Amino acid sequence: xxRGLSSERVAIGILERMGFRALDFRKKIxxxxxxxGEVDIVALSPSEELYAxxxxxxxxxxxxxxxxxxxxxxxxxKPMIVCKGFADAAAETxxxxxxxxxxxxxxxxMLFEVEDLELAVRAAMQDAIDELGPPILLPYGEKLTxxxxxxxxxxxxxxxxxxxxxxxxxxxGDVWRYVNNLRSRGILRGSWGYDRxxxxxxxxxxxxxxxxxxxxxxxxxxxxxxxxxxxxxxxGY
Numbered sequence: 663x664x665r666g667l668s669s670e671r672v673a674i675g676i677l678e679r680m681g682f683r684a685l686d687f688r689k690k691i692x693x694x695x696x697x698x699g700e701v702d703i704v705a706l707s708p709s710e711e712l713y714a715x716x717x718x719x720x721x722x723x724x725x726x727x728x729x730x731x732x733x734x735x736x737x738x739x740k741p742m743i744v745c746k747g748f749a750d751a752a753a754e755t756x757x758x759x760x761x762x763x764x765x766x767x768x769x770x771x772m773l774f775e776v777e778d779l780e781l782a783v784r785a786a787m788q789d790a791i792d793e794l795g796p797p798i799l800l801p802y803g804e805k806l807t808x809x810x811x812x813x814x815x816x817x818x819x820x821x822x823x824x825x826x827x828x829x830x831x832x833x834x835g836d837v838w839r840y841v842n843n844l845r846s847r848g849i850l851r852g853s854w855g856y857d858r859x860x861x862x863x864x865x866x867x868x869x870x871x872x873x874x875x876x877x878x879x880x881x882x883x884x885x886x887x888x889x890x891x892x893x894x895x896x897x898g899y
Contacts, residue, residue: 670702673717673744676767681708683845685838686823687855689714691736701733706842711740712835713763718745722764724753731760738834804847806870813840817863823856 674684683706691699703715714734718726722745734741742763748754757764806814813830817837820826827834841859844850850862 669719670717673715673767674703676744676765677703677705677715680765682706682713683842685712685841686859689737689855690822691733692824693736699733699736701737704737704739704838705742706838707740710839710842712738712838713742714739715742715744718743721746721749722753722757723749724756727753727756727760727762727764731762734762804849806849810844810849811867811870813837814844814863814867817841817860818867820860 670687674687677684684703685706686704687702689701689704690697691701701714702717705713705715707713714730714737716726716730716733722730722743726743726745726749730741730743740763741760742765743757744765744767747766748757748764756762813826816826816829817823820829823834823837827837830837841850849866850859
């Protein structure tokens with residue numbers, strides 16, 4: 663198990679306990695078709711502001727703070743770094759000057775191997791369920807609107823959130839906020855990177871397709887039954 667991935671799992675759990683929603687992880691930063699960087703986590707705050715989050719297993723240096731700021735700037739988001747504190751006074755000063763939100767994690771969060779292992783195993787199990795699981799049923803009484811279907815189809819047919827936003831003619835932030843809306847209604851569950859989100863959306867749409875086909879078959883059966891009843895009456899049965 664890689665320490666970097668383990669630290670990210672712990673960071674996601676802590677962010678969510680603070681009211682944030684982890685939307686994507688290991689997010690590639692692409693400009694003019696060229697990959698120029700990567701951010702560990704994309705998170706939505708309780709006030710629906712997008713944050714580009716860098717995760718450090720140790721203390722944050724001036725270089726780490728600048729990297730977090732630059733990555734967020736390129737993505738058009740607010741910067742945040744999750745770490746064990748500042749490496750020195752210079753790092754703290756730079757963070758304040760650049761308005762980088764720093765979330766200092768107590769030592770035991772990063773060193774507690776049992777919790778790290780549990781989080782990583784759960785994530786791996788969820789990956790397998792997403793890949794192999796059946797279509798996902800909607801919560802009782804919940805119905806998808808045309809707008810829901812429009813967004814979900816764009817996500818299902820796109821390899822990145824940027825591509826989905828382009829198809830919908832909205833911003834990346836708009837897409838993530840709508841995903842958060844679907845989660846709040848119970849249509850989508852959990853927190854994933856874009857690839858897992860896309861799989862989950864496809865499973866929901868598979869259920870909708872299945873349900874529509876069943877309803878179409880039921881309508882046809884009723885029409886056939888009605889025609890048979892009329893035929894029996896004409897023949898005097």
